[in-house]
Amino acid sequence: xxxxxxxxxxxxxxxxxxxxxxxxxxxxxKPEVWGLHMLRGGVIDNDDIVAYASQAAxxxxxxxxxxxxxxLDAITYFVINGHTVQIPGLGSIGTxxxxxxxxxxxxxxxxxxxxxxxxxxPTDQVRELCSLKNVSTxxxxxxxxxxxxxxxxxxxxxxxxxxxxx
Amino acid sequence: MxxxxxxxxxxxxxxxxxxxxKPTVYRIRTLTMPVISGENLVQYVAKSANVPVSSIRAAVAAxAQGICYFVINGHAVHFNNFGTFHLKMQYKVAQTEEECTTKNIKRLVPEFxxxxxxxxxxxxxxxxxxxxxxxxx
Numbered sequence: 001x002x003x004x005x006x007x008x009x010x011x012x013x014x015x016x017x018x019x020x021x022x023x024x025x026x027x028x029x030k031p032e033v034w035g036l037h038m039l040r041g042g043v044i045d046n047d048d049i050v051a052y053a054s055q056a057a058x059x060x061x062x063x064x065x066x067x068x069x070x071x072l073d074a075i076t077y078f079v080i081n082g083h084t085v086q087i088p089g090l091g092s093i094g095t096x097x098x099x100x101x102x103x104x105x106x107x108x109x110x111x112x113x114x115x116x117x118x119x120x121x122p123t124d125q126v127r128e129l130c131s132l133k134n135v136s137t138x139x140x141x142x143x144x145x146x147x148x149x150x151x152x153x154x155x156x157x158x159x160x161x162x163x164x165x166x
Numbered sequence: 167m168x169x170x171x172x173x174x175x176x177x178x179x180x181x182x183x184x185x186x187x188k189p190t191v192y193r194i195r196t197l198t199m200p201v202i203s204g205e206n207l208v209q210y211v212a213k214s215a216n217v218p219v220s221s222i223r224a225a226v227a228a229x230a231q232g233i234c235y236f237v238i239n240g241h242a243v244h245f246n247n248f249g250t251f252h253l254k255m256q257y258k259v260a261q262t263e264e265e266c267t268t269k270n271i272k273r274l275v276p277e278f279x280x281x282x283x284x285x286x287x288x289x290x291x292x293x294x295x296x297x298x299x300x301x302x303x
Contacts (some may be wrong), residue, residue: 001274011238012238015238019263033261034266035259035260035266036266037253039240040241040242040252041240043243044236044243044244046245056228057233059221059225061186063217063221064225064228066215066217067211067222067225070214071211072245074211076172076284076287080170080171080287081172082173082197083199083200084194085202085206086204087204087207087225088208088227091276093278101180101194105192107192108193109194114174117280118249118284118288120277127276129238131274135238135253135269139268142203
């Protein structure tokens with residue numbers, strides 16, 4: 001029987017973190033600070049998701065594969081035509097357009113569009129699921145020769161959106 | 167298959183209220199298109215994949231469930247030519263190693279990063295001026 005209930009998993013998550021030293025290169029003094037970085041697990045691709053979904057929904061893997069391809073194509077088609085698409089159980093995906101203002105009506109045209117990008121809005125349930133209340137964090141120590149706890153992907157500057165502290 | 171998108175835009179006026187003179191300027195706004203609800207999406211996907219609706223509904227729910235499960239366990243879920251879902255961490259930096267603990271984490275948010283192929287399709291979007299809004303004070 002097909003399991004068609006769109007329920008979010010009632011599981012808690014766990015992420016592993018490491019400490020590393022980094023330089024805040026955008027400041028004049030370029031101070032060295034300590035930051036936290038997530039240790040990423042393996043990348044999950046289409047096949048892994050299809051296998052998981054096929055087992056969870058009790059639907060043949062071929063159908064899930066077809067569904068996934070059609071789903072991604074449909075979302076792409078609607079998004080590039082200006083629609084916002086609600087993905088059940090996940091959130092919404094839509095476009096945001098940045099434009100420049102013009103002084104006259106004639107100047108206000110498609111050339112004033114700076115950039116169009118994609119925005120993902122998770123549902124409240126997904127936000128709750130991914131929040132610190134539901135996801136536990138653990139700090140691990142990585143011994144990497146020649147560095148002080150850093151790794152291959154240690155950035156020199158903090159990611160955009162991250163607080164740089166006081 | 168790359169499909170060319172089209173977004174309709176309209177001209178509108180705007181007052182820049184944060185300036186003292188509050189000048190009126192012109193800008194482009196995209197027309198708000200109907201939101202494609204989950205059910206509409208499922209029906210569309212079922213039709214295009216030629217798979218029963220119940221299977222599609224179950225598959226979509228399970229795919230969303232799978233994405234959530236892997237993301238909250240630190241994985242990045244990557245879809246070819248579409249994008250990647252992952253968990254983004256916002257934290258406060260520390261001055262010393264001892265101060266750098268998990269208590270510095272402000273929040274964890276799920277994030278989606280579009281693939282280059284999808285971004286290229288966005289760049290290829292054509293914009294069609296729908297209507298010109300007359301100046302209204």
